[in-house]
Amino acid sequence: ADFGTPAVCSDTQVTLTIDGREVSVPAGTSVMRAAKECGGAIPSLCATDSVKAFGSCRLCLVEIDGRRGTPASCTTPAEQGMVVHTQTPRLAKLRKGVMELYISDHPLDCLTCSANNDCELQDTAAEVGLRDVRYGYDGETHLGAATDSSNPYFDFDPAKCIVCSRCVRACDEVQGTFALSVDGRGFASAVSAGQAGDTFLSSECVSCGACVQACPTASLQEKAVKEIGLPERAVITTCAYCGVGCT
Numbered sequence: 445a446d447f448g449t450p451a452v453c454s455d456t457q458v459t460l461t462i463d464g465r466e467v468s469v470p471a472g473t474s475v476m477r478a479a480k481e482c483g484g485a486i487p488s489l490c491a492t493d494s495v496k497a498f499g500s501c502r503l504c505l506v507e508i509d510g511r512r513g514t515p516a517s518c519t520t521p522a523e524q525g526m527v528v529h530t531q532t533p534r535l536a537k538l539r540k541g542v543m544e545l546y547i548s549d550h551p552l553d554c555l556t557c558s559a560n561n562d563c564e565l566q567d568t569a570a571e572v573g574l575r576d577v578r579y580g581y582d583g584e585t586h587l588g589a590a591t592d593s594s595n596p597y598f599d600f601d602p603a604k605c606i607v608c609s610r611c612v613r614a615c616d617e618v619q620g621t622f623a624l625s626v627d628g629r630g631f632a633s634a635v636s637a638g639q640a641g642d643t644f645l646s647s648e649c650v651s652c653g654a655c656v657q658a659c660p661t662a663s664l665q666e667k668a669v670k671e672i673g674l675p676e677r678a679v680i681t682t683c684a685y686c687g688v689g690c691t
């Protein structure tokens with residue numbers, strides 16, 4: 445199971461209440477992980493078990509008694525006596541609004557996309573109950589940004605990137621290559637490999653696949669999946685070269 449953020453080791457346990465359920469976790473554990481430990485489901489796009497929480501997608505918002513605002517559960521550490529609510533009408537409205545903005549900047553080609561039915565963006569839209577999007581996708585954001593097919597094993601399609609930075613963090617934290625970064629701001633922000641003008645092939649990328657593994661959409665996808673479809677079964681292997689775990 446994916447608990448959203450990496451496990452924490454601590455000799456101290458803290459006990460908190462999440463949606464009426466009491467749970468004890470090592471001090472320093474995120475509220476998101478604590479919620480999942482006791483069976484709660486908090487939508488998320490930028491958090492994973494393998495990279496440090498980043499707090500960028502704003503889907504995992506929660507309400508905490510005695511605190512103002514709606515903090516991101518992935519970057520909020522669990523505290524002794526905390527009372528957390530993960531499912532309220534206010535949170536449902538906020539999450540739907542955030543998701544609507546993501547979809548408004550994403551191609552609506554799910555039915556013909558190679559990641560159809562294996563896409564976290566698609567799953568999360570369904571999870572938050574998004575049915576209609578008020579803001580039409582105009583394709584302007586990454587107009588002219590062609591798919592980078594230079595790597596022999598995978599392609600990078602900037603139009604499908606939601607800039608969650610999972611690939612960048614996986615490259616840094618899992619592989620230690622530091623080949624990727626996010627350039628620009630706002631709608632113009634985009635993942636890039638190396639310096640301006642570099643492609644994945646000409647960058648420092650070592651083709652380990654950590655970024656592809658981390659991508660929640662079809663932005664970074666193996667060529668084989670695009671050409672022949674998703675494998676019927678996956679076998680995870682690890683080797684001494686890196687800790688990614690190839691599938």
Ligand code: FES
Nearest residue numbers: 488499501502518
């Ligand atoms: Fe917490 Fe993205 S999962 S902000």
